[in-house]
Amino acid sequence: xxxxxxxxxxxxxxxxxxxxxxxxxxxxxxxxxxxxxxxxxxxxxxxxxxxxxxxxxxxxxxxxxxxxxxxxxxxxxxxxxxxxxxxxxxxxxxxxxxxxxxxxxxxxxxxxxxxxxxxxxxxxxxxxxxxxxxxxxxxxxxxxxxxxxxxxxxxxxxxxxxxxxxxxxxxxxxxxxxxxxxxxxxxxxxxxxxxxxxxx
Numbered sequence: 001x002x003x004x005x006x007x008x009x010x011x012x013x014x015x016x017x018x019x020x021x022x023x024x025x026x027x028x029x030x031x032x033x034x035x036x037x038x039x040x041x042x043x044x045x046x047x048x049x050x051x052x053x054x055x056x057x058x059x060x061x062x063x064x065x066x067x068x069x070x071x072x073x074x075x076x077x078x079x080x081x082x083x084x085x086x087x088x089x090x091x092x093x094x095x096x097x098x099x100x101x102x103x104x105x106x107x108x109x110x111x112x113x114x115x116x117x118x119x120x121x122x123x124x125x126x127x128x129x130x131x132x133x134x135x136x137x138x139x140x141x142x143x144x145x146x147x148x149x150x151x152x153x154x155x156x157x158x159x160x161x162x163x164x165x166x167x168x169x170x171x172x173x174x175x176x177x178x179x180x181x182x183x184x185x186x187x188x189x190x191x192x193x194x195x196x197x198x199x200x
Contacts, residue, residue, distance in 0.1 A: 036095070
């Protein structure tokens with residue numbers, strides 16, 4: 001079985017739309033990543049428990065270092081979604097606008113968890129769904145056939161992304177799955193099973 005990192009360099013970056021692409025996070029993305037979270041703090045804070053504890057660039061730097069370690073160990077892969085700004089007379093500058101990731105990758109059971117977030121200004125653009133599709137395709141190239149998404153019971157936008165990707169909601173809920181802003185949150189579970197492995 002090939003590792004998570006086998007095809008990373010040849011698979012990424014991926015152009016999603018004009019001036020928007022996705023690629024694995026690296027340590028020099030820490031400030032961009034923090035700016036995206038800080039700018040959308042109220043929006044993300046409704047559903048993402050880590051946002052309240054992310055108060056400085058060094059927090060996102062540590063997250064990225066952890067993500068890189070998971071990538072190296074074939075247990076995870078986190079990609080940032082970036083938008084380029086600039087013109088012929090100006091240098092190109094990048095803005096982080098979201099992230100998608102494969103977590104808890106298990107190459108023996110061929111299973112992984114899919115997670116994602118997108119800046120409020122880009123919600124409804126289809127970018128999150130598109131980025132997730134590309135990450136699922138990458139997952140297939142390393143042998144993943146079962147993908148799982150956990151969403152808060154009241155996070156209807158996240159549930160809509162899961163359904164657009166072809167995931168099916170499993171019966172029941174996971175009660176008290178996490179605490180967000182001091183409130184206990186239950187999760188719904190969505191699953192996608194793919195019969196064949198892609199070769200890239």
